[in-house]
Amino acid sequence: xxxxxxxxxxxxDAYIAVPAVPPKYLxxxxxxxxxxKEIRHMMQIGRHKNVVHxxxxxxxxxDSKSTMFLVLExxxxxxxxxxxxxxxxxxxxxxxxxxxxxxxxxNANADPxxxxxx
Numbered sequence: 279x280x281x282x283x284x285x286x287x288x289x290x291d292a293y294i295a296v297p298a299v300p301p302k303y304l305x306x307x308x309x310x311x312x313x314x315k316e317i318r319h320m321m322q323i324g325r326h327k328n329v330v331h332x333x334x335x336x337x338x339x340x341d342s343k344s345t346m347f348l349v350l351e352x353x354x355x356x357x358x359x360x361x362x363x364x365x366x367x368x369x370x371x372x373x374x375x376x377x378x379x380x381x382x383x384x385n386a387n388a389d390p391x392x393x394x395x396x
Contacts, residue, residue, distance in 0.1 A: 313346060 281298045320332040331351035338345045355361070 310344075317346075317348070 283296045283298075284293055285296060286292075287294045317332065317335055320329070323329050325331060330353055332348060333351065334349040336347040336349065338347070
């Protein structure tokens with residue numbers, strides 16, 4: 279059951295009905311706007327070596343729902359997140375080892391007569 283308010287609109291010189299819009303529909307509109315904005319950006323970028331190419335957008339509209347299908351470039355080689363996380367953890371281990379090596383070298387080259395030396 280939707281509620282409706284009647285108001286006078288001076289620019290139109292008429293009374294108009296303003297129906298209440300269900301919150302669920304407003305959420306759907308916001309999500310759709312965000313999705314179409316992202317799709318528009320992908321289409322504007324075009325071909326770029328670091329961006330998956332968007333070939334086509336198809337939409338199936340039904341009475342109770344709407345579904346978007348994105349036809350994207352096939353990218354081989356696994357999940358990007360897995361690659362980044364494995365690379366960053368390997369890099370982090372290398373940095374920690376380099377710090378340890380630098381500290382050991384600094385301690386080995388330390389002047390035994392310097393203040394604070396054991």
